[in-house]
Amino acid sequence: MKREIGIGILGLGTVGTGIARLLTENQSLIAKRLGATLTIKRAADLDIERDRGVRFADGVLTTEPFDVIKDPNIDIILELIGGKEIALELINAAIESGKHVVTANKALLAEKGIEIFQKAAAANVNIAFEPSVGGCMPIVKTLRESLAGNRIQSISGILNGTCNYILTKITEERSTFADALAEAQAHGYAEADPGLDVDGLDTAHKLAIISALAYGMELNFSDIYVEGISGITPMDIEFAEQCGYSIKLLAITKYDEHEDTVEVRIHPTMIPDANPLSKVDGTLNAVTISGDAVGDMMLYGHGAGMMPTASAVLSDIVDIARSILSGGGMRVPMLSFQMANIRKIAVRPIDEISTHYYFRFSALDSPGVLSKISGILGDHGISIKSVHQIERELDGAVPIFMLTHSAREAEVKSALDKISALDVITDEPVLIRIEENKN
Amino acid sequence: MKREIGIGILGLGTVGTGIARLLTENQSLIAKRLGATLTIKRAADLDIERDRGVRFADGVLTTEPFDVIKDPNIDIILELIGGKEIALELINAAIESGKHVVTANKALLAEKGIEIFQKAAAANVNIAFEPSVGGCMPIVKTLRESLAGNRIQSISGILNGTCNYILTKITEERSTFADALAEAQAHGYAEADPGLDVDGLDTAHKLAIISALAYGMELNFSDIYVEGISGITPMDIEFAEQCGYSIKLLAITKYDEHEDTVEVRIHPTMIPDANPLSKVDGTLNAVTISGDAVGDMMLYGHGAGMMPTASAVLSDIVDIARSILSGGGMRVPMLSFQMANIRKIAVRPIDEISTHYYFRFSALDSPGVLSKISGILGDHGISIKSVHQIERELDGAVPIFMLTHSAREAEVKSALDKISALDVITDEPVLIRIEENKN
DSSP states (O other): OOOEEEEEEEOOSHHHHHHHHHHHHTHHHHHHHHSSEEEEEEEEOSOOSSOOSOOOOTTOEESOHHHHHHOTTOOEEEEOOOSSHHHHHHHHHHHHTTOEEEEOOHHHHHHHHHHHHHHHHHHTOOEEOGGGSSTTSOHHHIIIIITTTSOEEEEEEEOOHHHHHHHHHHHHHOOOHHHHHHHHHHTTSSOSSOHHHHTSHHHHHHHHHHHHHHHTBOOOGGGOEEOOSTTOOHHHHHHHHHTTEEEEEEEEEEEETTTTEEEEEEEEEEEETTSGGGGOOTTEEEEEEEETTTEEEEEEEEOSSHHHHHHHHHHHHHHHHHHHHHTOOSOSOTTSSOGGGOBOOEEOOGGGOEEEEEEEEEEOSOTTHHHHHHHHHHHTTOOEEEEEEOSOOBTTBEEEEEEESSEEHHHHHHHHHHHHTSTTBOSOOEEEEEOOOOO | OOOEEEEEEEOOSHHHHHHHHHHHHTHHHHHHHHSSEEEEEEEEOSOOSSOOSOOOOTTOEESOHHHHHHOTTOOEEEEOOOSSHHHHHHHHHHHHTTOEEEEOOHHHHHHHHHHHHHHHHHHTOOEEOGGGSSTTSOHHHIIIIITTTSOEEEEEEEOOHHHHHHHHHHHHHOOOHHHHHHHHHHTTSSOSSOHHHHTSHHHHHHHHHHHHHHHTBOOOGGGOEEOOSTTOOHHHHHHHHHTTEEEEEEEEEEEETTTTEEEEEEEEEEEETTSGGGGOOTTEEEEEEEETTTEEEEEEEEOSSHHHHHHHHHHHHHHHHHHHHHTOOSOSOTTSSOGGGOBOOEEOOGGGOEEEEEEEEEEOSOTTHHHHHHHHHHHTTOOEEEEEEOSOOBTTBEEEEEEESSEEHHHHHHHHHHHHTSTTBOSOOEEEEEOOOOO
């Protein structure tokens, strides 16, 4: 029986270096669990001179990724380069060489996943991707294996540490979005170009993967409704707090069994303090999964970072190694469902969802304003739960805060357009969706 | 290729009925994931007349467990009878018949596990036990698979819903332990004989299993220090709250790499509000796992109950079915480490642990009391962090609350014995251990 599994690394950035460290430092521990040794045979990076604090054996480092892919002693390729075109080319080459692949490339999987998985299935190799979603949290494994007996009903999660750090800062220090972002950048929690994170795209990539696994649907990145956090102000957070809510960038997916449709959306969301996600602060991530048998369960941990992500890569390596060692081949379908059972499920357009809303209007402090606003809302069938006015003037206007009962997004938008056009309204209305607890 | 997996159920109690429901209601969904059908071939219970709300096919029900074990169409036996002697006999018979077993029997595994696992390994059958620990939370899978690359450093968890419900009641309503227990019994959250839960034994069974998986050590049920919750009073909880702590029945296991020893203990524990376990209320369970790569991660969900536990049974069934279907045999070692690498690790006696403490003394309201108490503590090298006296008299005595810095348990006990013998002390001192956050 084969007692050594050869590993090839493509990309020695943060995660690649982390996995090299983990494979080196914990090699004998891992062997005691696995019953075999995991050995880095080759590792490719453009820069193979820099000291990364890891000792590679002679001849392991190369600048040529195809040397890694073609090495006959390598069983598993780690694609940790990121980006789309080159990464796709390398993954395809690995599949053609009959190598299994572990990748953290959520953007590529969200956009090109179905082709990659089909190609891999045809070649009988595995594409593993636990590190692409939620860092160390075993979201992929939990959905594919632990919850295999459940109808997944909904999932909601905080899946981007940068956004959660920024929102936590605004909450704790009443700082502006710009100041909180600058602080995140100073700590290395946000990129110089923060758009991928703060505009919600990174979260959307992850949610595309999660939704596919949950319902056996084709990845549908372009159907996801995405709204980032740059419009969140301390005033909205303060009001939310007073009413017992936190504001988080939530990734939400829900399956409607009767309509056979899904909601897949990412936007700043007010969640009540009783929801454990409201306590997930700073760079931490968490995800709540609701299934018909398990009820609600939550995973919580570091969603990014060198070693947490490396831990997830290693979990995939060990899984594939176990299949190689036991001769079991493809055990768990890559997308949770058998390929033949994966289908398109219609994504409900954002205009057709119904939820509770928070509105903030900036209005002139004149009599009759509230009557006009509530009249328009009433005309659209939007029922107001509570209204709060404070006496504080801002740029000659006063803020009016409102919470609604459940309303349809299309009606809400139409009503806000009309309210926005009123003479007494001085600025664009603010809208934040609310996820109330189910019970 | 085999496309049907035969299931045999021993015991149609709560969990057995739940799994029968899940296998029936979600059969086609599970088949879409698994690529094969799971079919209940036989189910044994003493009472096969009662209507359980599940339809069994003709001839499936029997009162004779050995009919199930011997049925050649059955691949996987679910041992859901509980208890020790008969369950052990049935599991042994199943192993001898070459059947895989899924069991929720934590007491049996904690006490006889190593024999059972050795016997199963020799027969090349699997004993799966995700439902034995933490209900729907994938603790076993996370430790054995997702964290395979990590040195596990410590685990702490709330693993008994009955105790957590009672402590939550005392916290929220300032009720006594007896009243809270009666309420738990009225809601069906506690047994008529509540000892297994409230004395911490159920938690200890689970912690024995978790520790074995975490460190590759032989199950050591009898070495676990166990203290239940019956001594917890509203007064202690109120004081804890004022200082920013909650009191939970915590299962704690820590590995000391330098000494090569483990701590394995269960007792009421004060944890700071910043610890996410402090927010886990009611019958919910949660476990925090700390590893060198992942840092701290938490699983959170329903630790018991018909359907959450059935979901965990089903996850094990699907795992075994996948191994049968792929021809992969024993993939993941049952106790996380290869059998040859499982060893005895010394458990540190409770007297040798060091932690922070909370004390409550009942003393006569006379001058010099505090000086006597603090003198004795000082003589034992116990450093006081804060002292709080309140003016409220109880049975002619006043309570004195103290928080200490880190101290050794043996010194603490010796000091408390001496303090207890003072004339001015009117009742046994109360001691609650504190787990401070690491950072």
